[in-house]
Amino acid sequence: MYIDKEVINGLFDKINENNIRYVITKNIDNELPGKLKNNKDIDLLIHPDDRIRFLKLIKTNGFKRLAHPYGRENGWNLLYNMDDFYFYYKEGLHLDISFQLCCRSLMPECWIPLDLEINNSVWDKRYKSKLEAWFKMDEINQLVYLITRCIFDKKRFSESYINEIEKLSIYYEENETINKLEKVFFKFTPTLINLLKEKNYTSIVGLYLSFANY
Amino acid sequence: MSNPGVINLASNEYNFRIEDNIGESIHLHLDKIRVDLTVAEFFEFSKDVEEVLSSLIKVEGFSIYDIDPLFLAQLGPMLLDLEKVTLDKVHLSELRIDTKGIFNLPVVRKINKSRVYKALLGNTKENMNRKQINIFNESNNERVDKLLSIVKERGYPFDNSYIVLYNDQNNIADGQHRAACLFYLHGDIEIFVKRYWFKEKKYSVSRHPWIYTLFKWDRIKIRKTLRLCNKIRKKILFHLKIRLSNYGLK
Numbered sequence: 001m002y003i004d005k006e007v008i009n010g011l012f013d014k015i016n017e018n019n020i021r022y023v024i025t026k027n028i029d030n031e032l033p034g035k036l037k038n039n040k041d042i043d044l045l046i047h048p049d050d051r052i053r054f055l056k057l058i059k060t061n062g063f064k065r066l067a068h069p070y071g072r073e074n075g076w077n078l079l080y081n082m083d084d085f086y087f088y089y090k091e092g093l094h095l096d097i098s099f100q101l102c103c104r105s106l107m108p109e110c111w112i113p114l115d116l117e118i119n120n121s122v123w124d125k126r127y128k129s130k131l132e133a134w135f136k137m138d139e140i141n142q143l144v145y146l147i148t149r150c151i152f153d154k155k156r157f158s159e160s161y162i163n164e165i166e167k168l169s170i171y172y173e174e175n176e177t178i179n180k181l182e183k184v185f186f187k188f189t190p191t192l193i194n195l196l197k198e199k200n201y202t203s204i205v206g207l208y209l210s211f212a213n214y
Numbered sequence: 215m216s217n218p219g220v221i222n223l224a225s226n227e228y229n230f231r232i233e234d235n236i237g238e239s240i241h242l243h244l245d246k247i248r249v250d251l252t253v254a255e256f257f258e259f260s261k262d263v264e265e266v267l268s269s270l271i272k273v274e275g276f277s278i279y280d281i282d283p284l285f286l287a288q289l290g291p292m293l294l295d296l297e298k299v300t301l302d303k304v305h306l307s308e309l310r311i312d313t314k315g316i317f318n319l320p321v322v323r324k325i326n327k328s329r330v331y332k333a334l335l336g337n338t339k340e341n342m343n344r345k346q347i348n349i350f351n352e353s354n355n356e357r358v359d360k361l362l363s364i365v366k367e368r369g370y371p372f373d374n375s376y377i378v379l380y381n382d383q384n385n386i387a388d389g390q391h392r393a394a395c396l397f398y399l400h401g402d403i404e405i406f407v408k409r410y411w412f413k414e415k416k417y418s419v420s421r422h423p424w425i426y427t428l429f430k431w432d433r434i435k436i437r438k439t440l441r442l443c444n445k446i447r448k449k450i451l452f453h454l455k456i457r458l459s460n461y462g463l464k
Contacts (some may be wrong), residue, residue: 063458073452105218112218152218186237212253
């Protein structure tokens with residue numbers, strides 16, 4: 001039912017040994033390393049400069065490539081010269097690989113990278129705790145990404161995402177958070193932050209799409 | 215760069231498009247020129263455009279202000295060919311609608327075969343699956359329900375807005391929802407419609423559009439078919455590439 005946590009930790013150890021720069025983009029409900037169900041993905045963001053080394057490492061470790069369900073091959077457009085996604089599989093473990101932090105555009109079947117400032121800061125601020133085998137994003141980038149994903153990719157705030165976002169609620173009013181949210185949501189940002197503070201999650205997507213105060 | 219909240223509001227073949235960049239501004243693009251407007255400025259601009267259009271099209275019986283904006287966008291390129299507008303009476307059973315037949319081929323049918331009429335009778339599947347533009351957050355079926363309420367309360371026509379036919383044909387160009395609601399409420403009554411007469415009866419449609427779809431090929435259709443073939447070819451090559459790569463052959 002769950003993938004063996006030694007397999008997951010072993011994978012990250014190999015990536016770390018090869019000095020490949022990466023972060024996991026989310027770890028909802030702390031499913032890593034011991035609660036990742038069979039055939040669920042690990043979402044990895046790889047530094048674009050380490051792309052070739054990472055893909056070689058994955059292939060030599062027995063991972064097979066599958067067509068990514070939301071990649072170019074399946075008719076999706078990746079804007080602003082974004083790198084295509086990769087999807088690898090081995091013994092029940094799926095890796096969903098991207099090279100830019102991105103989200104779905106409101107234009108149909110388009111992915112768009114988040115602002116360059118956000119993407120660059122992921123690499124400067126990533127960290128690895130002593131208890132975990134993997135690198136992850138800093139709290140503010142994680143918060144911005146989770147909110148962006150809820151609004152653009154999922155079009156709703158699910159319970160598990162709300163739990164993850166609320167863990168980071170102390171960062172709502174940090175200047176860095178506001179600056180980064182403004183790169184994505186522009187003049188909607190103050191309204192967004194108020195709605196998050198009020199925990200008015202069901203209204204956020206509708207209010208964003210109908211926002212006209214600009 | 216990269217506002218993910220971009221909605222393409224309109225575009226045409228003259229490299230002109232209008233985008234809503236949510237939270238940022240409305241962009242008007244014409245070739246390499248871009249104009250940024252606030253939402254309020256954009257509404258003012260569109261009022262100015264309405265006035266210009268109204269002054270350009272001097273055909274008796276025609277008024278820009280009586281037309282649904284979505285229909286006006288479709289009608290726009292045809293307006294310079296408009297010769298006259300007449301007010302006629304037709305029975306609802308004489309009206310025709312464009313719909314899909316066997317193998318999803320386009321056909322022309324009577325109003326009682328309309329997906330909107332079927333939805334009013336409780337058969338909502340075809341209407342639900344139809345790709346159409348509605349106002350924000352309104353589903354196809356909600357739109358039908360709303361129109362039914364309006365027609366019940368305000369009758370027909372309301373706001374000086376008539377069902378529109380082109381030339382001497384009875385195919386509904388605008389107003390299928392209203393026609394279906396009237397047929398549902400009152401049966402085969404006689405109603406007033408507006409006929410738009412175009413030069414040389416341009417924009418009349420074939421009685422058998424499926425023939426055109428199957429047997430008549432124009433540049434657009436050839437291009438679409440080639441694009442589809444290319445897409446299939448790329449998909450096959452991609453899967454081959456993955457298989458070769460997975461077995462260490464590439």
